[in-house]
Amino acid sequence: MRVPPKRGAIIQRLRLEQVKIYRHNVTVHWGDTDPAKIVFYPNYFEWFDQSTRLYFDSVGLDWDSLVRKYGIVGLPIVEAKARFLAPCKFRDEIVVESRIGKWNDKTFEVSHAVVNGGVRAVEGYEIRVWAQRKPDEPDRLKAIPIPAEIRSAFE
Amino acid sequence: MRVPPKRGAIIQRLRLEQVKIYRHNVTVHWGDTDPAKIVFYPNYFEWFDQSTRLYFDSVGLDWDSLVRKYGIVGLPIVEAKARFLAPCKFRDEIVVESRIGKWNDKTFEVSHAVVNGGVRAVEGYEIRVWAQRKPDEPDRLKAIPIPAEIRSAFE
Amino acid sequence: MRVPPKRGAIIQRLRLEQVKIYRHNVTVHWGDTDPAKIVFYPNYFEWFDQSTRLYFDSVGLDWDSLVRKYGIVGLPIVEAKARFLAPCKFRDEIVVESRIGKWNDKTFEVSHAVVNGGVRAVEGYEIRVWAQRKPDEPDRLKAIPIPAEIRSAFE
Amino acid sequence: MRVPPKRGAIIQRLRLEQVKIYRHNVTVHWGDTDPAKIVFYPNYFEWFDQSTRLYFDSVGLDWDSLVRKYGIVGLPIVEAKARFLAPCKFRDEIVVESRIGKWNDKTFEVSHAVVNGGVRAVEGYEIRVWAQRKPDEPDRLKAIPIPAEIRSAFE
Numbered sequence: 001m002r003v004p005p006k007r008g009a010i011i012q013r014l015r016l017e018q019v020k021i022y023r024h025n026v027t028v029h030w031g032d033t034d035p036a037k038i039v040f041y042p043n044y045f046e047w048f049d050q051s052t053r054l055y056f057d058s059v060g061l062d063w064d065s066l067v068r069k070y071g072i073v074g075l076p077i078v079e080a081k082a083r084f085l086a087p088c089k090f091r092d093e094i095v096v097e098s099r100i101g102k103w104n105d106k107t108f109e110v111s112h113a114v115v116n117g118g119v120r121a122v123e124g125y126e127i128r129v130w131a132q133r134k135p136d137e138p139d140r141l142k143a144i145p146i147p148a149e150i151r152s153a154f155e
Numbered sequence: 156m157r158v159p160p161k162r163g164a165i166i167q168r169l170r171l172e173q174v175k176i177y178r179h180n181v182t183v184h185w186g187d188t189d190p191a192k193i194v195f196y197p198n199y200f201e202w203f204d205q206s207t208r209l210y211f212d213s214v215g216l217d218w219d220s221l222v223r224k225y226g227i228v229g230l231p232i233v234e235a236k237a238r239f240l241a242p243c244k245f246r247d248e249i250v251v252e253s254r255i256g257k258w259n260d261k262t263f264e265v266s267h268a269v270v271n272g273g274v275r276a277v278e279g280y281e282i283r284v285w286a287q288r289k290p291d292e293p294d295r296l297k298a299i300p301i302p303a304e305i306r307s308a309f310e
Numbered sequence: 311m312r313v314p315p316k317r318g319a320i321i322q323r324l325r326l327e328q329v330k331i332y333r334h335n336v337t338v339h340w341g342d343t344d345p346a347k348i349v350f351y352p353n354y355f356e357w358f359d360q361s362t363r364l365y366f367d368s369v370g371l372d373w374d375s376l377v378r379k380y381g382i383v384g385l386p387i388v389e390a391k392a393r394f395l396a397p398c399k400f401r402d403e404i405v406v407e408s409r410i411g412k413w414n415d416k417t418f419e420v421s422h423a424v425v426n427g428g429v430r431a432v433e434g435y436e437i438r439v440w441a442q443r444k445p446d447e448p449d450r451l452k453a454i455p456i457p458a459e460i461r462s463a464f465e
Numbered sequence: 466m467r468v469p470p471k472r473g474a475i476i477q478r479l480r481l482e483q484v485k486i487y488r489h490n491v492t493v494h495w496g497d498t499d500p501a502k503i504v505f506y507p508n509y510f511e512w513f514d515q516s517t518r519l520y521f522d523s524v525g526l527d528w529d530s531l532v533r534k535y536g537i538v539g540l541p542i543v544e545a546k547a548r549f550l551a552p553c554k555f556r557d558e559i560v561v562e563s564r565i566g567k568w569n570d571k572t573f574e575v576s577h578a579v580v581n582g583g584v585r586a587v588e589g590y591e592i593r594v595w596a597q598r599k600p601d602e603p604d605r606l607k608a609i610p611i612p613a614e615i616r617s618a619f620e
Contacts, residue, residue: 029360034185035192035245041542042186042510049507050339077506081546090190184515196387197355204352205494232351236391344495345502345555352496400500 020154022055024096028088038087044122045080048112051096052126055110059153073141075128078107082124088116100154106130106143175309177210179251183243193242199277200235203267206251207281210265214308228296230283233262237279243271255309261285261298330464332365334406338398348397354432355390358422361406362436365420369463383451385438388417392434398426410464416440416453485619487520489561493553503552509587510545513577516561517591520575524618538606540593543572547589553581565619571595571608 026047034040052075056063063074088094094116101111107129114122130150131141181202189195207230211218218229243249249271256266262284269277285305286296336357344350362385366373373384398404404426411421417439424432440460441451491512499505517540521528528539553559559581566576572594579587595615596606 029356030189030363031195031197031356031359033190035188035190036539036541037190040186040511040514041545042507042514045507045510046339046341046505049341049505053340074501076501076552077549079546079548080506081544083544084542087541184511185518186511186514191384191386195356195359196390197352197359200352200355201350201494201496204350204496208495229346231346231397232394234391234393235351236389238389239387242386340499341505341507343500345498345500347500350496 018155019099020055020059021097021099022051022058024051024054024098026050026094026096028090028092028094030090033090036087038089041082041084044082044084044114044124047096047114048080048082048098048110048124048126049077051098051112052110052128055098061150061153070130070147071132072144073131073133076131076141077126078129079127080124082112082122084122086116086119086121088114088121092116094121100151101125103146103151105145108146173310174254175210175214177206177213177253179206179209179253181205181249181251183245183247183249185245188245191242193244196237196239199237199239199269199279202251202269203235203237203253203265203279203281204232206253206267207265207283210253216305216308225285225302226287227299228286228288231286231296232281233284234282235279237267237277239277241271241274241276243269243276247271249276255306256280258301258306260300263301328465329409330365330369332361332368332408334361334364334408336360336404336406338400338402338404340400343400346397348399351392351394354392354394354424354434357406357424358390358392358408358420358434358436359387361408361422362420362438365408371460371463380440380457381442382454383441383443386441386451387436388439389437390434392422392432394432396426396429396431398424398431402426404431410461411435413456413461415455418456483620484564485520485524486562486564487516487523489516489519489563491515491559491561493555493557493559495555498555501552503554506547506549509547509549509579509589512561512579513545513547513563513575513589513591514542516563516577517575517593520563526615526618535595535612536597537609538596538598541596541606542591543594544592545589547577547587549587551581551584551586553579553586557581559586565616566590568611568616570610573611 024047028039032039032043053063056066056075066072067074094114097113097115099111101109107127109125109127111125112123113120129141129143130146131143134140134142179202183194187194187198208218211221211230221227222229249269252268252270254266256264262282264280264282266280267278268275284296284298285301286298289295289297334357338349342349342353363373366376366385376382377384404424407423407425409421411419417437419435419437421435422433423430439451439453440456441453444450444452489512493504497504497508518528521531521540531537532539559579562578562580564576566574572592574590574592576590577588578585594606594608595611596608599605599607
């Protein structure tokens with residue numbers, strides 16, 4: 001992924017090869033494609049969202065348990081981005097490769113790459129926040145520090 | 156709509172012209188269409204669902220109020236059907252015409268017709284149930300009689 | 311599936327156990343569910359559509375080949391119906407079981423049953439038509455008889 | 466929107482107040498929301514895509530005409546991003562405000578802001594490319610310069 005310079009150091013420190021990766025297999029169905037015969041792009045974000053949840057499941061951190069144990073509200077999305085490098089088509093068997101891209105104090109980034117028959121078709125990320133409801137304003141959220149054991153579950 | 160003979164009498168008794176109708180305007184967007192350049196059919200059911208809710212809103216029976224006042228769980232879908240008579244395409248401005256098709260004791264049918272530039276493109280219905288959670292098994296529903304004032308709100 | 315009496319004879323003649331069945335495995339993702347925490351019903355029709363295509367693939371009749379070989383326009387949907395018997399939820403691993411329910415001269419019915427952990431959650435069908443474009447009006451379709459070899463591919 | 470410094474100068478030169486804006490009204494329907502009772506985020510990108518097309522329509526540049534007149538393949542997406550500032554809920558009447566954010570030689574950026582009852586709920590952008598099919602490789606695209614009259618249509 002095109003990494004902005006300011007994050008290069010951090011990414012290096014993470015030594016990506018030590019971060020667990022999740023591979024989410026997706027079949028491109030007819031209804032996922034548009035009159036141009038390629039995937040309608042919002043679907044990629046739906047697959048990103050799926051993969052992030054399955055990724056957490058795969059390291060033993062399913063979201064329902066996190067809600068119960070830490071009182072968080074799930075892992076709300078803060079930002080999402082994708083770059084579209086090559087189109088995917090009906091019947092393509094693609095893989096969404098997801099990994100933690102960066103831990104911040106109260107947010108984290110999950111990097112996603114869509115690989116289609118060996119070709120990198122899409123790359124992007126989601127930033128999500130670790131947050132609880134404000135006691136006095138339950139409609140609003142308050143970001144709180146991510147516990148260390150959450151981070152270590154991905155190593 | 157193609158009405159099965161057995162229901163003909165009931166439909167007549169309703170005197171359809173006395174039932175309020177809701178017209179839900181929908182623009183067909185690019186992402187609603189498939190490589191055949193026509194609407195991908197599950198979208199019609201999404202528009203049916205939208206129209207039923209707006210229909211209830213339009214007679215003063217928004218679902219949140221119904222849940223609070225009657226202790227029901229919303230208006231769960233029991234059955235849905237559509238017949239596809241003519242395709243709709245990108246940029247078409249269609250109208251979903253919704254009306255109560257039939258009241259049963261504990262369920263009701265909403266008839267939907269999609270009209271596209273004067274052409275009847277799709278016709279179908281949804282059957283929904285008036286139900287509460289079972290006190291001893293909150294995961295299960297119990298259908299209960301629809302109050303008379305609900306029916307009369309559509310006349 | 312609840313089979314209307316009038317079709318009983320035909321279904322019997324088919325001897326269902328001789329018709330090939332396709333099982334389409336689907337994971338219910340977060341985005342497939344609604345605020346009632348159950349699958350938003352139009353998704354079931356999307357899964358029906360997926361399963362019909364995969365079913366044809368599984369017997370060697372992928373739609374692209376059919377279009378090339380027979381000059382048909384795909385297999386347009388004529389009618390779709392579903393009955394919702396039990397809700398499906400986030401994380402459920404469901405199976406859409408699809409089989410030919412009935413062959414007509416120019417149309418056919420694919421029966422679908424959604425099985426969720428041994429429970430029959432949804433049952434429905436799609437009716438699709440074997441059709442070519444009208445030579446003089448390429449925007450309109452003309453239904454034509456289904457070749458015998460298509461039917462036999464499912465036996 | 467959080468504008469990276471490197472683009473600040475260009476944005477200024479555009480004098481945004483002179484660029485036409487399109488306001489795309491969207492009703493948040495039940496099926497657009499998830500078990501957290503807020504909009505499932507990929508929907509925002511679907512609304513971005515809708516708004517970009519309607520925006521072009523609104524200045525007289527519908528995509529079908531562009532394809533015919535300039536031989537381009539539509540306006541393929543190259544990159545999309547969104548930041549989620551406040552949740553939108555069932556029944557919210559939102560507005561997607563779209564405008565040209567930046568013209569490049571062969572690509573352009575459409576900025577989108579989702580305004581919900583006066584609150585800025587989402588902001589993002591799409592980058593799209595002006596491209597033709599390669600004569601010798603019709604499956605591949607070749608970006609070409611955007612004609613001046615396209616730019617001026619938005620002023």
